[in-house]
Amino acid sequence: MTTRLPSTSDSLPDGEAPGCDTSDILIVHRIFRWGFREMPRLVRDATPGDLARTTVVADAVDLVTLGLHVHHEGEDAMLWDPIEARRPSCALTVGLMREQHRHVAALLGRVGPRVVDWRERADADAAEALAAALDDVGVALGVHLGQEEDEVVPVAAEVLSQREWDAIGEHGRESFPKDGIPIQLGLMIDAVPEADRADWPREHLPAPIRLLWAILLRRRYAAWQRALFPEGMPAIA
Numbered sequence: 001m002t003t004r005l006p007s008t009s010d011s012l013p014d015g016e017a018p019g020c021d022t023s024d025i026l027i028v029h030r031i032f033r034w035g036f037r038e039m040p041r042l043v044r045d046a047t048p049g050d051l052a053r054t055t056v057v058a059d060a061v062d063l064v065t066l067g068l069h070v071h072h073e074g075e076d077a078m079l080w081d082p083i084e085a086r087r088p089s090c091a092l093t094v095g096l097m098r099e100q101h102r103h104v105a106a107l108l109g110r111v112g113p114r115v116v117d118w119r120e121r122a123d124a125d126a127a128e129a130l131a132a133a134l135d136d137v138g139v140a141l142g143v144h145l146g147q148e149e150d151e152v153v154p155v156a157a158e159v160l161s162q163r164e165w166d167a168i169g170e171h172g173r174e175s176f177p178k179d180g181i182p183i184q185l186g187l188m189i190d191a192v193p194e195a196d197r198a199d200w201p202r203e204h205l206p207a208p209i210r211l212l213w214a215i216l217l218r219r220r221y222a223a224w225q226r227a228l229f230p231e232g233m234p235a236i237a
């Protein structure tokens with residue numbers, strides 16, 4: 001019987017090979033680009049004084065911002081160190097990624113209190129303050145995601161094992177509230193480019209999750225879509 005050595009940043013665990021399929025991060029990034037484009041619009045479009053609508057939109061804002069927070073948390077904990085250790089020539093780029101994450105985190109920190117304020121007041125001023133804070137996150141994110149995709153993801157695909165890469169995605173799923181799971185999964189499916197969408201669940205989801213999606217989660221996601229986008233949800237592109 002062999003004993004698996006604990007993983008360190010500079011060496012792959014025994015039995016694991018470098019190289020992984022990183023395509024899922026591009027899907028996740030599409031959701032965030034979409035989310036930080038649509039959320040400020042929904043906040044601004046809500047009728048002042050409409051507390052029910054404010055609650056629906058504020059709940060969605062909380063989900064999207066939490067999703068971004070846990071996505072970055074996973075990268076901070078599991079992505080930067082191994083890349084820096086295994087590809088030292090990327091140290092400057094990784095330093096930039098860490099700094100961009102700190103900047104986005106600071107901007108996200110301004111969103112939370114403004115959501116609380118808007119939920120309570122539901123007026124135009126509170127809505128605009130929140131929408132502007134979301135816009136600021138979206139601008140910083142637009143720069144960060146592009147650089148991460150161009151300069152970091154290709155390196156991760158070469159130096160991380162598939163298990164290490166999958167652990168980052170797993171962190172994002174495990175850190176999400178259970179009642180947000182249908183939304184998280186539905187957005188993932190909708191963010192897959194149309195040509196690949198029909199095959200994606202079979203290729204990327206375990207059979208029990210596909211069954212759960214078919215019998216329960218898909219309906220919950222559809223209800224969320226109808227409530228948030230009564231005129232139809234804009235495509236995630």
Ligand SMILES: [Fe+2]
Nearest residue numbers: 072075144148
């Ligand atoms: Fe990132």
